[in-house]
Amino acid sequence: MFIVLYACLISAPATCREERINVSMEAAAPTACLMSSQFTVAQWSEEHPQWQVGRWKCVPASRLSRDT
Template sequence: MLAIVISVCLVTDPAICRNERIPLAINVSPNRCAMSAAPYVARWTGEHPDWRVVRWRCAGADEKDI
């Protein structure tokens, strides 16, 4: 199973950043994940206005960030 990993930084202090995961409910290929990620990232951004998305990627849902 894949998840969309978004790297976000605080709007008021861009030095404070973290990774957030959006697990996908369905089992999709990495290409399909990449093609369908934009609406999920947009929804997360709308729900978290204090954070700015700086990048995103698809990764295994259980993969730990390095």
């Protein structure tokens, strides 16, 4: 399972990027990923203070190449 987040530079809001974070819970339900994703996204935000996360979603690895 991956958390796919979309973040934009605070100093240049038109500069955005997609980040994929492997959360190693492929067998878990997507609901479990959503419940634990807030902590992971908050941790990523702390490690990347120049970026602002706009949204995120949980995506199974098997669907990742089709979703993006």
